Amino acid sequence: MHPTRRLLPLGLAGLVASAGTAGACDPDALDTHLAEMCDGALNLARAAVEAALPHATDAERHAMQRALTVAGTVCAQGDPMDGAKIASTLVRMAGRIEGRAGLPPGGLDPLA
Numbered sequence: 001m002h003p004t005r006r007l008l009p010l011g012l013a014g015l016v017a018s019a020g021t022a023g024a025c026d027p028d029a030l031d032t033h034l035a036e037m038c039d040g041a042l043n044l045a046r047a048a049v050e051a052a053l054p055h056a057t058d059a060e061r062h063a064m065q066r067a068l069t070v071a072g073t074v075c076a077q078g079d080p081m082d083g084a085k086i087a088s089t090l091v092r093m094a095g096r097i098e099g100r101a102g103l104p105p106g107g108l109d110p111l112a
Contacts, residue, residue, distance in 0.1 A: 031080075038080035038087070042071050045087035045094075052094035055101035064090060 049064045056064065067090055075083035 034080040035075055038071075038075035038083040041084045041087040042068070042075055045071070045090040048091045048094035052097040055103070056097050060093070060097060064093060 046068060049068060053061055053064070067086055071083045071086035071090070074080070074086065
């Protein structure tokens with residue numbers, strides 16, 4: 001099993017757990033919190049996509065831009081968990097494009 005797929009259930013559980021007890025009692029507050037978290041994931045994906053776009057094929061560019069649009073709609077009006085999944089897929093795709101272009105990984109300094 002791919003390591004990302006193995007960690008996805010843990011990450012999704014963390015999203016729900018981070019909503020706190022107040023969010024768990026109020027469904028509207030929980031929905032709002034999950035939508036905010038989805039938007040945060042989407043913002044990170046958007047930045048990764050923007051960095052990868054100059055190195056992407058036309059088909060990849062179109063697919064990523066369409067996925068960003070779908071994810072934005074899903075985060076706002078649908079299931080925020082689905083939006084976060086799309087965001088993680090976009091980040092992986094952007095990473096593969098940058099890797100294929102021979103670009104060094106960036107943004108890992110805060111993790112050091």
